[in-house]
Amino acid sequence: MKQEAAAGGTRKAGAGFDEGDTLGPKIAGVKMYATPSDTGKVIATLGRGDEMVVVGAEKDGYVEVETGSGKGWVRMTLVQKR
Numbered sequence: 001m002k003q004e005a006a007a008g009g010t011r012k013a014g015a016g017f018d019e020g021d022t023l024g025p026k027i028a029g030v031k032m033y034a035t036p037s038d039t040g041k042v043i044a045t046l047g048r049g050d051e052m053v054v055v056g057a058e059k060d061g062y063v064e065v066e067t068g069s070g071k072g073w074v075r076m077t078l079v080q081k082r
Contacts, residue, residue, distance in 0.1 A: 017063050021054045023079040030079065032072040036062035044069035051082065 017023065028048045033040035036059045044067065046052070055071065056064030062073040 017054045017058065017076070017079075017081070019054050019056070022082045023052045023054060023063075023065060023074075024048070024082045025050060025074075026078055026080050030074060032065070032067065032069065032074050033062070034072055036060050036064075036073040038075075040073070043072040046074070052079070 025046045025048055028046075030046045031042050032044045032046060032052075034043055035041070046067065046069075050067060050069075052065035052067045052074065054063055055066045058064075058076065059073075061076055063076050063079070064073055065071070065079075
C-alpha cells in the first residue's frame with residue numbers, strides 16, 4: 001500500500017498497519033476470526049485491554065494479528081495503533 005500511496009493512489013481510513021505494529025481494540029467485544037471474513041470461525045473475543053501484534057497482510061478490510069489467544073484476523077476499522 002505504501003507504493004500505491006507514493007504513486008498517487010488512495011488509502012481507506014484506518015488502513016496502513018505495518019508488520020510488528022501493536023494494536024488494541026477500539027471497543028470491547030472485537031472478534032478475532034480464523035479467516036478474513038465475518039463468517040469465519042471466531043477464535044477469540046477481545047477486550048479493550050487486549051493487545052495484538054500485526055503479523056501478516058491486510059485483506060478485505062481485515063488485518064492478520066497474533067495475541068495471547070492465538071493468531072487470526074480482525075476487522076481493521078475496529079482496532080487502532082497503540
